[in-house]
Amino acid sequence: MKAIVVRAGKASLEEVELKEELGRGMVRVRTLYNGICGTDRGIVSGSLKFSRPPQGFDYLVLGHETLGEVQEVGEGVNLRKGDLVVPVVRRGCGECLNCLVGRQDFCETGKFTEIGIRGAHGTMRETFVDYAENLVVLPRELGEYGVLLEPLSNVVKAVREVEYLQGRSLWRCRDSTYSCRDAAIIGSGPIGLLFSMALKTMGFNVYVLNRRPPSEVEKDITEAVGARFVDTTKEVAPLPGPDLLVDTSGHPSAFVPLLDRIKKNGAVILFGTTGKEREEITAEQVTELVENNVLLVGSVNASKEDFREGGNLLTLWKEEYPDVLGKMITHKVSPGEAVNVLSGKLKGEIKTVVDWTNG
Ligand SMILES: [Zn+2]
Known part of the structure; x- marks a missing residue:
C-alpha cells in the first residue's frame, strides 16, 4: 500500500508492505484524512530527537492525526463497516499503573510508543489495522471535521x-x-x-x-x-x-x-x-x-476519555459555529503533495490535511 514514510530524515510517498493480520478484537481501517502538525514537521526536519521507527524497520510511517472508516472487523469487535473512527496516539508500556488503567498519557516508565511518532507506525497510509479498543467512534454527521479530534x-x-x-x-x-x-x-x-x-x-x-x-x-x-x-x-x-x-x-x-x-x-x-x-x-x-x-x-497527550469528550465538543461546535470547523481546515493536499508540505507551512495555513479519499 501507499504510505508517507520518513527514512534517514527525508519524507517520501512509498509503496510499503506491512504484514498486518486482522486478529481477534482488531479492525482494518481505511484512512480518509490525516492532519499535518508541527510534530510531523519536527520528525521530518530531525528537530524532534525522540522520534524513532518501530523495531526492525529503517523507516517510520508518519501520521498521528487521523480520521478513518472501518473497512473490516475481526472477531469479537462491536464496530460496523463504515463507522468513522479516530485512533488514540499513545500506546501503554504495559508496566506502570497509569498505563494499565488506560492513562498512558501519564506513563511513568517512558516505555510507551506513539503511532507515527516513536516506535510504532502511523496512519499516513491507505489502510491500517488496530485494536478496536484504541479507536474512538464519531458520529457520521461530523464527516471530515473528525480529523481535528486528535489535536483537540x-x-x-x-x-x-x-x-x-x-x-x-x-x-x-x-x-x-x-x-x-x-x-x-x-x-x-x-x-x-x-x-x-x-x-x-x-x-x-x-x-x-x-x-x-x-x-x-x-x-x-x-x-x-x-x-x-x-x-x-x-x-x-x-x-x-x-x-x-x-x-x-x-x-x-x-x-x-x-x-x-x-x-x-x-x-x-x-x-x-x-x-x-x-x-x-x-x-x-x-x-x-x-x-x-x-x-x-x-500537559501532553490525551486519554481515550479525552478523545470521547473532544468528539462531543466537535458535535456541539458544528451546530453552534457552523462555519468555524470548515475554516480550520485551510488546505487539503494529496498524499504526493503532502511530502512537500511536511517541510514547511503553507501560506495562511491553520490545518492542512492529507486527503486519501481519491485514492
Ligand atoms: Zn507506562
Missing part, C-alpha cells in the same frame, strides 16, 4: 487537568460557569484556536495573543466564537492580567513576561514545545507566583 483531545486533557487542579479553591463564578474569568492564549495555530473554543464553551472570556495581526481566517474564527485576537506588538492585553494563561508557542519569551500578571489563584498551562528562545525568570516573578498561589502545569 490534547486540549481537552489540558483543560480537564486545570479544572481538576483548580478544585483547590473556589474558581467557578456565581453562575457556576467561568464567565468571570479571563483566559489568555498565546499562539493562534490550530491548538491555540481549539483552546479558545474549548475555553469559550466553558464560559471564559478568551483572548488570543500573537505578535502580529490576525490572518483573515484567524480573524473570522476568533470573531465567530466570541474570542478577541490581540496583536501584542500593538497592545498589551488583557489587563490587568488573565486568570488562566495558556502557552501554545513553546517560546519562553512569549509567556515568561506575562507570568507575574496572572491573577490570584490563577493557572498557567504550558503546552507548546520546541521553541528556541531563552528568557530569564526573575526572583520578583517567582515571588509573585508564590504570593498569588499560581498553578503551573505542563
Whole structure:
C-alpha cells in the first residue's frame, strides 16, 4: 500500500508492505484524512530527537492525526463497516499503573510508543489495522471535521487537568460557569484556536495573543466564537492580567513576561514545545507566583476519555459555529503533495490535511 514514510530524515510517498493480520478484537481501517502538525514537521526536519521507527524497520510511517472508516472487523469487535473512527496516539508500556488503567498519557516508565511518532507506525497510509479498543467512534454527521479530534483531545486533557487542579479553591463564578474569568492564549495555530473554543464553551472570556495581526481566517474564527485576537506588538492585553494563561508557542519569551500578571489563584498551562528562545525568570516573578498561589502545569497527550469528550465538543461546535470547523481546515493536499508540505507551512495555513479519499 501507499504510505508517507520518513527514512534517514527525508519524507517520501512509498509503496510499503506491512504484514498486518486482522486478529481477534482488531479492525482494518481505511484512512480518509490525516492532519499535518508541527510534530510531523519536527520528525521530518530531525528537530524532534525522540522520534524513532518501530523495531526492525529503517523507516517510520508518519501520521498521528487521523480520521478513518472501518473497512473490516475481526472477531469479537462491536464496530460496523463504515463507522468513522479516530485512533488514540499513545500506546501503554504495559508496566506502570497509569498505563494499565488506560492513562498512558501519564506513563511513568517512558516505555510507551506513539503511532507515527516513536516506535510504532502511523496512519499516513491507505489502510491500517488496530485494536478496536484504541479507536474512538464519531458520529457520521461530523464527516471530515473528525480529523481535528486528535489535536483537540490534547486540549481537552489540558483543560480537564486545570479544572481538576483548580478544585483547590473556589474558581467557578456565581453562575457556576467561568464567565468571570479571563483566559489568555498565546499562539493562534490550530491548538491555540481549539483552546479558545474549548475555553469559550466553558464560559471564559478568551483572548488570543500573537505578535502580529490576525490572518483573515484567524480573524473570522476568533470573531465567530466570541474570542478577541490581540496583536501584542500593538497592545498589551488583557489587563490587568488573565486568570488562566495558556502557552501554545513553546517560546519562553512569549509567556515568561506575562507570568507575574496572572491573577490570584490563577493557572498557567504550558503546552507548546520546541521553541528556541531563552528568557530569564526573575526572583520578583517567582515571588509573585508564590504570593498569588499560581498553578503551573505542563500537559501532553490525551486519554481515550479525552478523545470521547473532544468528539462531543466537535458535535456541539458544528451546530453552534457552523462555519468555524470548515475554516480550520485551510488546505487539503494529496498524499504526493503532502511530502512537500511536511517541510514547511503553507501560506495562511491553520490545518492542512492529507486527503486519501481519491485514492
Ligand atoms: Zn507506562
